Structure formats: C-alpha cells, structure tokens
Amino acid sequence: MMNHKIAKVSAIAALAAAATFGLSACTTAAEDSSSSSxxxxxxxxxxxxxxxxxxxxxxxxxNGNFIDITTGDTDPADWTAVLSDPSVATFTEGSTGTAVMNPGLQGAKAGSTTVELTNKTTGAVVTFTVNVK
Structure with a gap:
C-alpha cells in the first residue's frame, strides 16, 4: 500500500514538473514575440x-533611414545613380518583375552627398543633395 502511494506521488510530481516546464516554454515564446514586435x-x-x-x-x-524614389510613368529599373560621396549613402536600384521596387538611398554615415540620378532609357538627369544626420 505504501509503494502504491509513493507511485501516485511520483506520478503527480512528474506531471507537475511537466506542466511547469511547458508553461515556462510558453512564457519564453510569448516574451520573444513581444520583444520582436x-x-x-x-x-x-x-x-x-x-x-x-x-x-x-x-x-x-x-543615419540608417531610407529615401524611396517614386518614378512616375518611368520604369524604376531604368534609374541609376552616381554619388559624390558613396560613403554617406548607398543607392539601391529599382526593379520590376514579380514585385515593383523603387530605387532608393539609405543613409550610411553622417555627411552630405550630391546624387546624380540618370534614366538610362530617356536620358533624363536629376541632381539633388542628401544630408545624413
């Protein structure tokens, strides 16, 4: 009879341990998702x-922020850029395909750079300045 009680207590302890472990795993997952959101x-x-x-x-x-350049009726993939100081900002070409992506720039370090944007199909040239704080 005593062995039977020990077996029940052991089984209950095992279930409690499993439940505690399971809840702690859920808590960790919930904390991870809230921190990423x-x-x-x-x-x-x-x-x-x-x-x-x-x-x-x-x-x-x-620094680190983006400039998204909308291209109107022109193909986003037709625009290229030359930067006077490419260490201040980086240029990302536009593209078309399964998704249309506009060309853009991302601030890389504090400073100023002149950007000459050229449309390789129409020959249009747009010059502007980017100041990164």
Whole structure:
C-alpha cells in the first residue's frame, strides 16, 4: 500500500514538473514575440520623394533611414545613380518583375552627398543633395 502511494506521488510530481516546464516554454515564446514586435514598431517609415520634383532639392534623413524614389510613368529599373560621396549613402536600384521596387538611398554615415540620378532609357538627369544626420 505504501509503494502504491509513493507511485501516485511520483506520478503527480512528474506531471507537475511537466506542466511547469511547458508553461515556462510558453512564457519564453510569448516574451520573444513581444520583444520582436516592439522592435518592428520602432522602424521609421522611408522618406518618399517623386523623381519629377526631386531636381535641385535637399533631402535630410537620419543615419540608417531610407529615401524611396517614386518614378512616375518611368520604369524604376531604368534609374541609376552616381554619388559624390558613396560613403554617406548607398543607392539601391529599382526593379520590376514579380514585385515593383523603387530605387532608393539609405543613409550610411553622417555627411552630405550630391546624387546624380540618370534614366538610362530617356536620358533624363536629376541632381539633388542628401544630408545624413
């Protein structure tokens, strides 16, 4: 009779341990997902500019932020860029395909750079300045 009680107590202890382990695993997963959603909510939206009104402009962004260049009726993949100081910002070409991606720039370090954007199909040239803070 005593062995039977010990077996029941052992079984209950094992179930309690399993339940505790299971709950701690759920808590960890919940904490992980909440921390990643708070990181996502702190992302800054890009500065959106239209290539038709960009010539001669100065665009200010913070280091790490993006400039999204909308290209109107022109193909986003037709635009290329030359930067006077490519260490200040990096250029990403536009593309078309399963998804249309606009060309853009990302601030890489504090400073200023002149950007000459050229449409290889139409020959249009747009020159502007990017200041990264």
């Amino acid at each position: 708070s990181e996502t909510s702190q992302q800054v939206a890009p500065t959106i500019v239209d290539v038709a009104t960009l010539d001669g402009q100065t665009i200010d962004i913070n």
